[in-house]
Amino acid sequence: MIRRSLAVVLTIFALAAAVTPALGVTSQEIYRETRCPTCNTPLDISNSPAALDIKEFIAVRVAKGQSEDQILDALVAEFGREVLATPPKSGFDLVAWIVPILLVVVGLGAIPFVTRAWARRRAGDAPAPQISPEDAALLEDELRKHPG
Amino acid sequence: MVEADDSGSDRRRLIGLIAGGVAAVLIIALLVVGLAASGGSTAIDDALVSGQRPPAPDITLPVLVSGPGLPPAGQRVSLSSLKGTPVVLNLWASWCGPCRDEAPIFETAWERYRGKGALVLGLDLQDLSGNALAFLRENSITYPSLRDGSDASKRDLEATGVPETYIIDKRGRIALHITGQVTELRQLTVPLDQVLAEK
Numbered sequence: 001m002i003r004r005s006l007a008v009v010l011t012i013f014a015l016a017a018a019v020t021p022a023l024g025v026t027s028q029e030i031y032r033e034t035r036c037p038t039c040n041t042p043l044d045i046s047n048s049p050a051a052l053d054i055k056e057f058i059a060v061r062v063a064k065g066q067s068e069d070q071i072l073d074a075l076v077a078e079f080g081r082e083v084l085a086t087p088p089k090s091g092f093d094l095v096a097w098i099v100p101i102l103l104v105v106v107g108l109g110a111i112p113f114v115t116r117a118w119a120r121r122r123a124g125d126a127p128a129p130q131i132s133p134e135d136a137a138l139l140e141d142e143l144r145k146h147p148g
Numbered sequence: 149m150v151e152a153d154d155s156g157s158d159r160r161r162l163i164g165l166i167a168g169g170v171a172a173v174l175i176i177a178l179l180v181v182g183l184a185a186s187g188g189s190t191a192i193d194d195a196l197v198s199g200q201r202p203p204a205p206d207i208t209l210p211v212l213v214s215g216p217g218l219p220p221a222g223q224r225v226s227l228s229s230l231k232g233t234p235v236v237l238n239l240w241a242s243w244c245g246p247c248r249d250e251a252p253i254f255e256t257a258w259e260r261y262r263g264k265g266a267l268v269l270g271l272d273l274q275d276l277s278g279n280a281l282a283f284l285r286e287n288s289i290t291y292p293s294l295r296d297g298s299d300a301s302k303r304d305l306e307a308t309g310v311p312e313t314y315i316i317d318k319r320g321r322i323a324l325h326i327t328g329q330v331t332e333l334r335q336l337t338v339p340l341d342q343v344l345a346e347k
Contacts, residue, residue, distance in 0.1 A: 037274040037299060038309070049243035050274055057276055078276055080298035 025068045027059045033068070034058070034075060035085045042085050054083075192306045192322055201321035204237075204314065205304035207296075212272055212280060215292025216262070225294065228320060234266045234343040235316040236336055239307055240293075241275040242283035246329035247311045251287045257336045258291035266340055269294065273302055273310055317343040 031044035036051040043051050043058075054075070061071045075083050087096040131139070195202040208226040211218050217233060218225055227235070238254050240247035258268035270293030272280040277295060284293065296302070305314065308327065315324040315336075324339045 037297070049245075050241065053243050053276055053279055078297045079274070080300075082298050 025062060025071075027055065027062045030058045030062070030068055030071055031055060033072060033085055035083055037079050037083060189306050193325060196322065196325055201317065201319075201323050204316045204320055204322050205301075207301040207304050209271070209294040209296050209301060212270075212277065212293040212295035213284060213289075215267070215269075217267065218292050227316070230267065230269075230316075231320040232318055234318055234340060235314075236261075236266065236268045236340065237271055237305075237314040237316060238268070238330075239271045239273055239302065239305070239310045239312045240283075241273050241310045242279040243275065244310045248283070248287065250311055250330045251289055253330050253333050253336065254291060255287075255289055256333055257340070260337070261340055261344075262291075264344060266344060267292075271296065271301065274299055315339045315343060317346060 028044060032042055034043040034054065035041070036043050036046035036048055036054070038050045039046050039048050043054060057075070057078075058071055061074065066074075072084065081087075192202050204227050206226055206228045208224050210224050211221050214221050217230065227237075236254070236257060238250075240251070254268050254270070261268065268291040270284075270289070270291060272293050272295045274297065275295075277297075280293070280295065283289075302309075305312075311329055313324075313326040313330055313336075314322050315326075317323045323343050326335060330336060
């Protein structure tokens, strides 16, 4: 098992070294786009046995000159869409991108209304004290009895 | 005029409360759905501990390697279609060391029980199909296997990982759940003899 894992790691490094980044997609870029199916973390930070197998799968295809889309399609065929670290920007998955932006826009748009409502409520919180004429007369009397 | 302002303000407040309430309910519903989808249920094990046999989830998966009573490789089969046959369902993956260690025990069980009407059935999980087929060749495995690249069936079976094994009786109910590696043939033969003897 250890020998096999070591062989996989060495293959990944050898294949990664053989590809010049300037020529096209790198394995590392696709690792970041992919999720380890057993630990649910991005592939580039996972070293689980399943992740090592998938890294080798990617590195072999990058070395063959396949495009990012081709490699991601092959991974989806193997593991389903859950293997993608980010949902695709099309179809129903677009909801995952739109909803957070929409929430932020709605939140920012609500700020003026909420602050205006708060300000109005605070102004209305302390109404001027009302005093009846009788009470006012009593108060005047008391003040007169106790000057200073 | 003041009354009109007040009633307008009350209406706005009511609309705000309703909108806020709806948003809160939606967020809570999303959280509940998310938690439910993330698994963590132990209903199968709970039922087994209390002496019941819960029905096996009706998972439908493509065949990786075919065998008796199964369609050809690549076609889909559901667990419910295997009712009437006791099934030893073993969850495995090519990258899993304990799965490699226990595979010969399942092969021995298959050789011993295939003539008695039981089916030893592998379920390759979260694995590359090429690596899975290589694993079967390298370990001289002859019992059939299904394949699930995702973890949907693992969730449905409430499995925590690989290897795990389920003994499913003739009525499609889970009779035993073994978590982790099977280390002795008896762990399979004793429950298999029991479910085979049942009507």
